[in-house]
Amino acid sequence: MELMRKRNLERLAPWFVTVLMFLIWEVICQLGGIPEYFLPAPTVIFDAMLTFHEALIEDSLYTLLSTSLGFGIAVVFGLLLGLLIGWSKTIYRGLYPVMVGFNSVPKVAVVPILVLWFGIGTVPAVLTAFLISFFPIVVNVATGLATTEPELEDVLRSLGASKLDIMLKVGIPGAMPFFFGSLKVAITLAFVGAVVSETVASNHGVGHLMLSAQANFEVPLVFAGLLVLAFEGIVMYAIFAAIEQRTVHWAYRSHQ
Amino acid sequence: MTHFVDIDEVSVSYILGEPPVLEGASLQMSRGEFVALVGPSGCGKSTFMKLMSGLLQADQGSVVVANQEVTRPLGNVGMAFQNSVMLPWRTTLNNLLLPLEIVRPHRETFRQKREAHANKAIELLSSVGLEDVAEKYPWELSGGMRQRASLCRALIHEPEVLMLDEPFGALDAFTREELWCVLRDLWQERKFTVLLVTHDLIESAFLADRVLVMSNRPGRVIMELEIPFERPRDLDIRFEKEFVDIVHQLRDQIRTARAV
Numbered sequence: 083m084e085l086m087r088k089r090n091l092e093r094l095a096p097w098f099v100t101v102l103m104f105l106i107w108e109v110i111c112q113l114g115g116i117p118e119y120f121l122p123a124p125t126v127i128f129d130a131m132l133t134f135h136e137a138l139i140e141d142s143l144y145t146l147l148s149t150s151l152g153f154g155i156a157v158v159f160g161l162l163l164g165l166l167i168g169w170s171k172t173i174y175r176g177l178y179p180v181m182v183g184f185n186s187v188p189k190v191a192v193v194p195i196l197v198l199w200f201g202i203g204t205v206p207a208v209l210t211a212f213l214i215s216f217f218p219i220v221v222n223v224a225t226g227l228a229t230t231e232p233e234l235e236d237v238l239r240s241l242g243a244s245k246l247d248i249m250l251k252v253g254i255p256g257a258m259p260f261f262f263g264s265l266k267v268a269i270t271l272a273f274v275g276a277v278v279s280e281t282v283a284s285n286h287g288v289g290h291l292m293l294s295a296q297a298n299f300e301v302p303l304v305f306a307g308l309l310v311l312a313f314e315g316i317v318m319y320a321i322f323a324a325i326e327q328r329t330v331h332w333a334y335r336s337h338q
Numbered sequence: 339m340t341h342f343v344d345i346d347e348v349s350v351s352y353i354l355g356e357p358p359v360l361e362g363a364s365l366q367m368s369r370g371e372f373v374a375l376v377g378p379s380g381c382g383k384s385t386f387m388k389l390m391s392g393l394l395q396a397d398q399g400s401v402v403v404a405n406q407e408v409t410r411p412l413g414n415v416g417m418a419f420q421n422s423v424m425l426p427w428r429t430t431l432n433n434l435l436l437p438l439e440i441v442r443p444h445r446e447t448f449r450q451k452r453e454a455h456a457n458k459a460i461e462l463l464s465s466v467g468l469e470d471v472a473e474k475y476p477w478e479l480s481g482g483m484r485q486r487a488s489l490c491r492a493l494i495h496e497p498e499v500l501m502l503d504e505p506f507g508a509l510d511a512f513t514r515e516e517l518w519c520v521l522r523d524l525w526q527e528r529k530f531t532v533l534l535v536t537h538d539l540i541e542s543a544f545l546a547d548r549v550l551v552m553s554n555r556p557g558r559v560i561m562e563l564e565i566p567f568e569r570p571r572d573l574d575i576r577f578e579k580e581f582v583d584i585v586h587q588l589r590d591q592i593r594t595a596r597a598v
Contacts, residue, residue, distance in 0.1 A: 234423040240391040241441040241495070242413035251436065255427050332426045332475060 122302040127309060130302035137291060142310045145276055145287040148204055149318075152211025153272040160216040160268070161261065164223025168253065169245075174224065185217040189275055193282045202283040207276045214275035215268040222264035226257025259333035262326035269318045277311060340405065342531060343367035343390060343499070348399030349556075350385055358397070359385050361556035369498075370529040374542035375559075376588065377552030378596045383535040385557070387501045390533065391415045404498065413441045415499045416492030416530075420507040422484040424476035430487050431472040434459040437495045444495060455494075462490045465527075466520050482513035486520060493524065502534045506541065515573060518544055526570050539588045540576055549584075551591045561591050 104124045110116065111123035118126055131138060167174045189210050196206035230253050238248050280289025288307045295303035327334065345365040351358035359382040367373050375383050388394035389401050392411040401408040416437070424433045438444040438455050448455070463469050466486040476484055485505060492500055502521075506514045522545060525532060536542050542549045543565055551561040565584065567575055575581050 231421070231423050233419045233421060234425075236388070236391075236393055237417050237419075237423065237492075238436075238440055239393055240411045240413070240415050240417055240501075241437050242411050243440045247440055251439065252425065255425070258427075330427070332477070 119299065119301045122305055126302045127305045130300070131306045131309070134303055134306065138288075138306060138310055141286060141288045141291040141307075142314060145207075145273070145280065145289065145311070146314055148207035148276040148280070148287060149211050149269075149272045149314075152208040152213075152276060153215055153269055155208070155212045156216035156219060156268060156272065157265065159212070160219025160264075161223055163216070164220045164257075164261075165227070165249075165254070167220065167224040168227025168257070169249065181217065181220065189214045190278050190282065193279050196279070197283045203285065206283055207279040207287060207289075210279035211272040211275035214278075215272040218264045218267045218271065219261065222260040223257050226260030227253045229260075230256055259326075259330045262322070262330055265322045266319050266326065269322055270315050273311060273315050273318070341366040341402075342369035342371075342404060343533075344400075344402040345386070345389060346400050346402075348389060348396035348401060350382070350389065350394065350396050358556045360389075360396075361558060362399075363552075363558045364399075365550065365559055367531055367533070370531055372525060372532045372534070372545060372547045374534045374536055374546035374549045375552060376536060376539060376542050376549060376592065377557065378554050378592060379537070381552045381555055381595075382557030383552060384503055387417070387503055387533060387535060390499065391417065391501060413495075414497050415501055416495065416497040417501045417503070418485075418488045418492040418505045419502075420504040422476070422481075422488035424484060424487065424491075426475060426477055429473050429475055430463070430468070430479065431456060431459055433476060433487065434463070434491050434494050437491060441495045459490070459494055462494060463487070465524065466490060480513075482509055482517060485509060485513075485517060489517075489521065489524070493528070493530070496528075498531060500530045500532045502532065502536075504536055505534075507537065514538075514541075519573065521545060522570060539585045539592075543581060543584050543588065544571060544573075544576060549588060551588060551595060553595045560595060563588065 108123050108125060111121060111126075116123075122130075163177075167177055192213060193206055193210055196209050200206055200209070227249075230248070234252055235248055238252065243251070276287065277289040280287035281293050282289075284290045288311055292304050292307035295301075295307065343366065345363070347362050347364055348360055349358050349362060350360045363382070363386070365373075365375075365386060375386060377383055385394065389396055390403060390408065392401075392408045395409065403412065404414075406412070424430070425436070428436070435448075435452075435455055439448050444451075444455075460469060460472055463472055466489065468483060468486055468490070471479055471483060471487075476487065479487065485508075489505065492502075505521075506517050509517065518541060525545075532546075534542065534545060539549075546565055549563045549565060550559045551563075552558065553560045563584065567581070
């Protein structure tokens with residue numbers, strides 16, 4: 083009974099915290115007399131959401147599309163590059179500084195270049211989402227491959243296994259928890275990338291919507307855009323967390 | 339007479355310029371013999387195993403197994419370590435089948451013969467009392483069960499040589515005794531050639547035909563002792579005077595070896 087109650091509490095905690103956060107926000111805005119153009123109260127934002135729901139839905143789907151495309155490319159590319167880096171120490175040594183350097187460049191600074199090459203719109207958003215989200219995937223896959231137990235490698239090598247055998251039988255399956263773990267991080271980063279690019283150079287998407295709302299001084303709509311983004315991020319994160327649980331359940335149960 | 343395993347005067351150093359791990363070390367084994375290798379830690383016991391399995395090439399000297407110079411991994415060896423290193427995403431049964439997916443000639447026909455292999459694996463599991471856990475994952479097993487499964491995996495492809503690197507080191511005393519008997523019975527039945535690396539002198543004397551003592555680094559075999567007891571041996575043999583004497587003798591040797 084006691085345990086049940088504890089479990090229920092655990093399950094309800096995220097909802098509870100979210101509602102509480104909005105409540106505190108509302109109270110602060112109402113009691114503090116904070117002007118709407120500075121920080122609108124949640125009720126005001128929800129109201130703006132209703133009013134502009136068509137634009138919000140259209141733009142958020144647009145952002146979701148750019149994000150997913152960029153993320154998709156990042157998954158394929160990140161996985162391949164991660165495997166390549168995990169395969170050979172020389173490749174690892176050679177590529178790592180370049181990649182770290184690349185990752186250190188703020189992606190917002192890359193957008194103008196992408197616009198120069200591809201024009202404004204979807205392509206820069208997709209590419210920015212890709213550029214910002216592939217790094218954690220690469221690093222995690224490579225790390226996962228590096229954690230192959232040396233004794234297991236000895237067992238397989240003594241049986242005459244080739245490097246490819248070891249990679250296929252042990253390395254790649256063993257790296258999967260790292261890979262799926264990185265997807266959760268990467269998908270949220272992909273959102274950041276897509277929105278950054280939309281804000282700078284697009285006529286569509288939540289980023290663009292928020293920028294125009296700000297220009298029109300529709301502050302509640304700006305915040306509505308933020309909330310929609312947060313919501314999309316949470317949903318995608320949850321989806322990938324669920325996929326992770328399903329595909330590499332062994333990595334979790336073994337800790338129990 | 340040519341030996342089944344003949345390691346002659348080998349030297350190995352991992353890092354150039356550092357003192358070698360093995361220097362002028364020799365080891366001979368007959369087919370079907372059970373040899374235990376004991377010695378101070380870091381004396382290169384595991385290096386011997388790597389040489390024999392072809393994972394490592396000696397800088398000097400020769401390694402011959404079954405009349406064949408070992409220059410690359412041969413495939414006809416099985417290995418088990420202190421850590422059972424099972425793949426957590428595979429069931430125990432599929433872990434056992436792993437060597438058959440790799441080793442020649444089985445790998446080419448693995449898919450066609452999967453069922454036959456699985457039956458063989460289950461038979462092997464039964465012989466160590468694990469028939470019920472074939473479909474369980476390694477992390478659902480106890481340490482002793484995992485180690486049994488690890489032994490089975492080392493034997494599934496019927497290797498001629500079994501190499502064990504402190505396979506019982508991480509187990510509690512009772513489980514260890516149980517597994518000594520498991521190994522004893524498996525060996526009695528199949529008579530593979532075993533090299534057992536261990537710190538446990540009682541273990542070495544209980545299981546082996548011959549115990550080799552190694553010196554401090556750079557390692558060499560400095561003494562060997564035939565263990566004369568009849569087989570199959572009973573666990574209680576450990577408390578007989580002759581057995582205790584042998585263990586004492588081994589211990590004195592190692593103490594001298596460490597002191598050098």
